[in-house]
Amino acid sequence: VRLIVRDLGASRAFYEGVIGLIVEDADEDHVWLRGLEERQHHSLVLERGEAPCCASIGFRVFGEEDIERAIHWAKTLGLQHSLVQRRYQGRTLFVVDPTGNRLELVSGMEKRDRLLQQYGLYRGVHPQRLDHVNLFAPEVQASLDLYASLGFRLTEYAEEDGPNGRIAAGWMHRKGNVHDIAFTNGTGPRLHHFCYWAPTAMNIIHLCDVMATTGYLTNMERGPGRHGISNAFFLYVRDPDGHRLEIYASDYQTMDPDHEPIRWSLRDPRRQTLWGASAPKSWFEEGSAFLETSQRPASFKADVIVAS
Numbered sequence: 001v002r003l004i005v006r007d008l009g010a011s012r013a014f015y016e017g018v019i020g021l022i023v024e025d026a027d028e029d030h031v032w033l034r035g036l037e038e039r040q041h042h043s044l045v046l047e048r049g050e051a052p053c054c055a056s057i058g059f060r061v062f063g064e065e066d067i068e069r070a071i072h073w074a075k076t077l078g079l080q081h082s083l084v085q086r087r088y089q090g091r092t093l094f095v096v097d098p099t100g101n102r103l104e105l106v107s108g109m110e111k112r113d114r115l116l117q118q119y120g121l122y123r124g125v126h127p128q129r130l131d132h133v134n135l136f137a138p139e140v141q142a143s144l145d146l147y148a149s150l151g152f153r154l155t156e157y158a159e160e161d162g163p164n165g166r167i168a169a170g171w172m173h174r175k176g177n178v179h180d181i182a183f184t185n186g187t188g189p190r191l192h193h194f195c196y197w198a199p200t201a202m203n204i205i206h207l208c209d210v211m212a213t214t215g216y217l218t219n220m221e222r223g224p225g226r227h228g229i230s231n232a233f234f235l236y237v238r239d240p241d242g243h244r245l246e247i248y249a250s251d252y253q254t255m256d257p258d259h260e261p262i263r264w265s266l267r268d269p270r271r272q273t274l275w276g277a278s279a280p281k282s283w284f285e286e287g288s289a290f291l292e293t294s295q296r297p298a299s300f301k302a303d304v305i306v307a308s
C-alpha cells in the first residue's frame with residue numbers, strides 16, 4: 001500500500017511508534033515499513049505530499065512471466081499501464097484496473113532479516129503482516145466479477161433481502177484466509193482501509209489502552225469488536241491524515257474449494273459486529289481517494305444499519 005501523507009514525521013510516529021511496524025528504510029520523502037513476520041522489504045510506503053491520498057495498492061505476482069501476462073491483459077482491455085521503477089522492488093507494473101483502482105503488480109522484492117522471533121523488536125499491536133485491502137466500489141457486483149476473472153474467490157458477501165437483492169459488499173481471497181481484497185458499496189474507486197494482522201485480540205485491546213492514553217483517543221474510529229463477517233477480532237483507527245487502518249486477528253481458513261460463500265443480510269445486526277454494535281456514519285462514507293482518479297457515486301444506496 002502506497003500512501004501520500006502530509007507530515008511524514010507524524011505518520012512515521014503513528015505507524016512505527018503506535019502501531020509497531022518496522023521501518024526498514026527512510027529518506028527525506030519516504031518511509032518504507034513492514035510487519036514483523038514479513039521478510040520482504042516493505043508492505044507499506046509513506047510518501048510526503050500535499051494532498052493525502054492512496055497512490056496505489058499492490059499485489060505480489062509469482063514472477064516476471066506474470067508481469068508479461070498482465071501487460072497483455074492491460075493492452076487487451078486498453079487499460080492505462082506502465083512498467084515503473086520502485087526502489088527495493090523487482091519488475092513492477094502499474095495498471096489502472098477497469099473499475100479505476102490503481103494497482104501495482106510486483107514480481108519480487110528485496111529480502112531482509114527474519115524478525116518473527118526477534119521479540120525485543122515487538123512494539124505496539126505486534127503487527128505481523130499486511131492482510132487485506134478494502135475498496136469503495138460504485139458497482140460492487142462488477143468489481144466482484146472482475147476480480148473473480150483474475151483468480152480471486154468469494155468467501156462472504158452482504159446482500160439486500162428479497163428476490164432481487166443486490167450485493168452491497170463482498171470479500172475475496174487468494175491466500176487462503178477470508179480475504180485479500182474486499183469491496184464496499186460507495187462512492188469510488190477509493191481505498192476504504194488496509195489491514196494488518198495481529199497475533200491475538202489482547203494485542204488489539206492493549207493498543208486501545210495505549211492510544212487512549214497517548215494522545216490518539218480520537219484516532220480510534222470503530223471497535224474493538226468481533227466481525228460477524230470473517231469472524232475476526234478488529235479495531236479501526238485513522239492515521240494523522242485520516243487514512244483508515246484496520247487491525248485484525250483470528251479469522252479462518254478458506255482453502256477448501258468446496259466452501260460455499262457465506263451470505264449475510266444487510267439488515268442482520270451481527271454482520272458488522274457479531275455483538276450487535278453498528279458502525280458509525282464515517283465508516284460508510286469516508287475513505288482515501290486514489291491519486292489522480294475521478295470518482296463515481298454508488299449505483300444504488302445500500303440499506304445498511306448505521307450507528308445513531
Ligand SMILES: [Fe+2]
Pocket residue numbers: 132134193195246
Ligand atoms: Fe477489513
